[in-house]
Amino acid sequence: MANNRRQECTAAAASNRRILLHAPLLLLLVASGSCLAGEGDPDPGGASEIAGSRGASEALPPDVQPTAASLEIARGRNALPPQAPTAIAQASDASMQLAQVPGRQPQAMPTTVVVEPEAAQPGEPAPGAQVSSSPFRLAQAADTAPPPSAPVRLAEPPASTPSNTPAPVAHAPDAPIGIAQAGNPQPPETPAQAAAAASGTPATGSAAALAHTSEPQRQPAQLAQAATTAPPNAPTQTAQASGTPMPGSPAPVTPTRSSSPAPSAPSATPNSQTPGAQLPGEPAQRSQGPDVEAPNAQAPNLRTADVPTVRNDVFGLAASGGAIKALEEAKARPDAFSAVDVAQLEELSIRQQVRGGRDKSRSMTSSDRFDGIDSALRAADDLDKRMPATPDYSPVRTALAGDRTVAYAARGDMTKAVATFETIPPDAEISIDALAAVGDAYLYLSEPAKANVVYRRALQQATAAPTDRATRGFQYGTRTRAIELREGLFWSYVDQGRAADAKQVLDDIGKSLPPAKEVRHYGPEESDFLRYYRLRAQYLIYTGHVDEGIAALEQLEQQVPFNAEVRAAHADAVSGQAHPRQAIAMYRASLTDHPDSVEMLAGLGRAALAADDYATAKYVDQTVGNVFPDSGAVRGFKRDYKAYRSPVFTTDLSYEHGNSALADNSFTSDSYVYSQPFGDNWRVFSHTYFGYAQTDSGNIKRTRTGIGGDYRHGPLTVQGEVTRSFGSDGRTGGRGSIAYALNDYWTVSAGLDTNDNSLPWKAYAAHIWGRSANVSVVYRQNDRREVKLSYGVSRYSDSNLHQEITATATQRVYTSANQLVNVSLDLGTDSNTRRDAPYFSPGRDYAAAATVMHQLTLWKKGDMSLQQRLSASGGVYNERGFGSSPLWSARLEHAWTFKHDITLSYGIEVSSHAYDGQRERSETGFLSVNLPF
Structure with missing residues (x-):
């Protein structure tokens, strides 16, 4: 087989039997049973055991009847659910799986299976595939279907395994096996017809013909399409139904009628627009640190690899959320990394700690919620002391000031956050998270005009293609999104009494939302519409349309009755209408469902002060204590409670x-x-x-x-x-x-x-x-x-x-x-x-x-x-x-x-x-x- 680039053999069918194959169906090779007519059948020319006429299932032995799942795969009409067994699993319990649907095909083109050898990397087995002594690749022609009279051309090794042996997915000697996937499925009205068989024993040097055509007067049309070569790091696509990707698998490559070029390998040249951890569907980002190439196809030994490879992988690891591990690797290779490089990696590790500590503080209500942030601040202070005051370290020092700004703001120390931010040169590159953090700090300190400036700058940076790359790894914590920046901008206008500008921000939020049919029910964007309509209701209250605003909040509360933000906004609106006792009842009811809601607890305290219920206000003050200095709602309550005291x-x-x-x-x-x-x-x-x-x-x-x-x-x-x-x-x-x-x-x-x-x-x-x-x-x-x-x-x-x-x-x-x-x-x-x-x-x-x-x-x-x-x-x-x-x-x-x-x-x-x-x-x-x- 190694000497033959393309080997073909035909299996003949009786005049009243036709093997009909649906072109987009992925051919599965299974090794069990008698290998069609090649072994175990005294009459090699009888094809009745291979396929029945017009889909008659009685032509098959009882133990190889086609299942409903396999018929659905062959038809290609219904997508498999994520929990459904794959076609390989369905075929493993039988010696052969055949799917046949009666009907005429619109195209009279046979499907040819091509056995194509492929060079293998030594010692690298294919993911999800077993190793054998002979490689082979299956290719299926796109947009083709055989006529009823056309024979089927199969290529397979002559040997076979016993009928009770489970069929392996594929065999290859030290090489991954790529199974081509149909790219253009037939229209729903075209019946899908398929049959496939495979052997699990090692193949010899050439493949023998399994059968000969019984109708020599008919000339079979041969159409073969070479399997598309996948990138070295691409996962093997196995047994995917037409148009239905397997759970967790990458999107299938759709071939056209003409040969498509193989996908190019990742660029091997440094590119500042190539982020270390690019999220799906997001634009390339500009780095605040060093440029990073695409990850290497194979994980190198960083202790012995050459310098360019080590730098590429270490910086890519750091920018993708593994900065702490990258710092360890960089310190182990002083020949590849300078002192500035190590400082940059250390800053990225501190940034990672800050983001992780911020996420921890947001998700906890205990007194130790700031431990991670405090540890990151100590590390930042230590790095700042060790860095020389030279121009080479200026970008690192600027990025470190941004990290401190985020940490101080998350810690609730807004004065220090502002003071640290104002040490950054105005023309220096600053991360979106740092700008959002100082914007929140300015609002906290009743400086809405300054908050407005940084929010607008963050929005320009967030909506442009180049942004801070180092915050994009999930290990860095939740990234500040554009709608969150716009909400901060909205409140900065409200705090300045600029209602028209606040309305414009609301309009911008509405325009940025996707159509309702494209809204996903998972991820952070799930609640964007809810945030938008809540802000609209609060804007109505702010502009004097109180009844309309409260009615809008009540409508939202009916649709999402257990949303803490909507219920808190509703109670705040009622309290602002000189109904503090009614608001207290609403806060208490909501706290039953959301006992950890800090905003709800702070609202209860403010309403209690308005109603002269000082015992409740004292309870709220003792409950929040000094655990939530970062909460604006707690700050408002603390201010009023301090005035009362x-x-x-x-x-x-x-x-x-x-x-x-x-x-x-x-x-x-x-x-x-x-x-x-x-x-x-x-x-x-x-x-x-x-x-x-x-x-x-x-x-x-x-x-x-x-x-x-x-x-x-x-x-x-x-x-x-x-x-x-x-x-x-x-x-x-x-x-x-x-x-x-x-x-x-x-x-x-x-x-x-x-x-x-x-x-x-x-x-x-x-x-x-x-x-x-x-x-x-x-x-x-x-x-x-x-x-x-x-x-x-x-x-x-x-x-x-x-x-x-x-x-x-x-x-x-x-x-x-x-x-x-x-x-x-x-x-x-x-x-x-x-x-x-x-x-x-x-x-x-x-x-x-x-x-x-x-x-x-x-x-x-x-x-x-x-x-x-x-x-x-x-x-x-x-x-x-x-x-x-x-x-x-x-x-x-x-x-x-x-x-x-x-x-x-x-x-x-x-x-x-x-x-x-x-x-x-x-x-x-x-x-x-x-x-x-």
């Missing part, structure tokens, strides 16, 4: 000029200093009130101080203090209030004061003091709609009884990302029993006014913002005995929010009002501060 100073200052019926000029200051909470619910405070006024009857000054306690436990809030006023009319008194939230909608409250600070200034000038009490009921549907009804009564020391009733309704009529408009309606009435008092004391008056307030966010930077509020009101005022008159006011206010829940607001107001028929105009300036310290 801090002493607080608040003050309200105002100065008014005009309204001579009350005072010509007046100044008031009302300040509280609260202690740290103790017992979770208690605080003590000091209260100081100071007022000064100039009136037509003289100047008056009033000072009142008090010490009290504040108790807050869930829906109940109680405050009480003992007070003392100073001056000639000083007296000891008390003040107290109580409020109870029936639920997230209804709140009732009451208050009592034995030395009221709200009397007219001329009353104090006349040495009059008073006691007061009030009750109120508030219905708050959400943060956009509220109704309040209150009643107050005061008894002055001159026996005057003052009563007032007020009703206020507020409705938001417009909301966008940076603006909102509220409309309020205020109704009120007052009465006094003394008309001859030395202060303004109408017997009965009424007032009705409508107010429009426009709020505009002028500046936003993470947690910090500046809002401008402009209000205008107008109405009518009626005083008994003086008739009706218009009233109006205009107000401008600036409200700042700083870090650590520090707030500052100030503004001016101009108003006009009639008192006893005399119109008064006043100007007022005010300032309020809330300062946790």
Whole structure:
């Protein structure tokens, strides 16, 4: 056989028997039984044992009946499932497997089996094949099918094995066997016909003819196609059904009608565009380290191989995720690697540790979740100290700074992450993961503008063909994907109040998603659509379409009821609508299904603080502890919890000029200093009130101080203090209030004061003091709609009884990302029993006014913002005995929010009002501060 490049032999069939072969069917050689008519059959010309007429299965012995699976393979119509036995396994229990389907073939071309010797590599058996003394290769013609009258040309060794011997896949002497695969299967309407046999004994020098044609007048057409030579490292393709790849096998090569050239071997020249670990379907990447060739076809002995081979394999191993092993091999060959090379490999090993440590920290909730990152940081510090300060090491030092940035950000040390990143030269190459990590750090530190810059840079780098190659091996951990970068970019715009740009990012995410029919149900991209629709719902809430956004989240929750991110976003939205108790119930229910969800736990803590449920907030704080410093949700909760645990100073200052019926000029200051909470619910405070006024009857000054306690436990809030006023009319008194939230909608409250600070200034000038009490009921549907009804009564020391009733309704009529408009309606009435008092004391008056307030966010930077509020009101005022008159006011206010829940607001107001028929105009300036310290 070795001397014959192509050997052919024919097997004759009777005139009423035809062997029909389906061209795309892969011929299987099995060695068992009587080798067709070559042995064990006294009549070599009888082909009835080989194939039955028109598929009649009775022509076969009972032990070699074609199975249903083999018929399906022959037909080529149904793909095998991954768990189905292969055709080789189906043929191993029988001496021969024959598949025959009746019907005419559209093409009258015979199928020729060519025995083709192949040179073998010494000592290298084929994967999945047994070794014999004679190689042979099968080739099957593409797009061919024999006519009913055409004989079948077979080539096989003459020897055979006993019929009860399992058939081996193939035999070859020290060489892999390539079995050609059909590339163009027949159309579904073309019946598939196949028959194959093989011997398992060693072949002799030439193959003998098994049979002769019984119809010499017919000339058989011969068509043979040489088997395509596979690359040396390609796996052997065995027994693959037409169009149906075996599980885990590479894609089959599809031959055409013309001869196709053999696939070229991998390039042997260094190429910076050839990544060390190229993932399927991804573009070639530019390396941040050394260039690496394609892997060698055979694994060399790195201790004895030549220098180019060693460098190629070691750097390829390092870039493919085996940097630690590559470093060991490089240190063992100092003749092949310089000190800079070793430093580059050591940096890649540190990068591998950082990625692995980051994945560990993300998947764990225990206190040792940062052990891997800490170890990588120590290794990075050690390498940095050992590297000389020479230009040769600059790329290594830059890459090492990127690794430290990723590690610090994953560790939650965002300040160090930013400081390390800013040491990298602006024009240096930086990995996508490092850019994404510092972007997260900037967002964490409320620097959205800087985060926006690095996210956009990372996106440009991720969508371009050349990117950082060294992060592509799976050992380096999960790679930052473009949709994750776009989500960070989206939130960087939101934190700056740039709604239009955030919407553009959402549109870009939607355009980047594949069609729904191409979505895979595995891999990291499985949840991309869910991420996109969640962000869309959150964008609706951010831009003021709260009801639509919550409805979208509810719809998502119905489709994926156990998704933690969707449920957390839904609960966050409900909590932001002034429904903290409802949100607490949602968080608790979700934590039952996701007990390890840090975002859910942090949301529960924030809602508990809003609902004054400090026991729950304390539990959350103790649970998260210092284990999750890398979580932005935990950071937000920690910030609010720290503000709650801090002493607080608040003050309200105002100065008014005009309204001579009350005072010509007046100044008031009302300040509280609260202690740290103790017992979770208690605080003590000091209260100081100071007022000064100039009136037509003289100047008056009033000072009142008090010490009290504040108790807050869930829906109940109680405050009480003992007070003392100073001056000639000083007296000891008390003040107290109580409020109870029936639920997230209804709140009732009451208050009592034995030395009221709200009397007219001329009353104090006349040495009059008073006691007061009030009750109120508030219905708050959400943060956009509220109704309040209150009643107050005061008894002055001159026996005057003052009563007032007020009703206020507020409705938001417009909301966008940076603006909102509220409309309020205020109704009120007052009465006094003394008309001859030395202060303004109408017997009965009424007032009705409508107010429009426009709020505009002028500046936003993470947690910090500046809002401008402009209000205008107008109405009518009626005083008994003086008739009706218009009233109006205009107000401008600036409200700042700083870090650590520090707030500052100030503004001016101009108003006009009639008192006893005399119109008064006043100007007022005010300032309020809330300062946790």
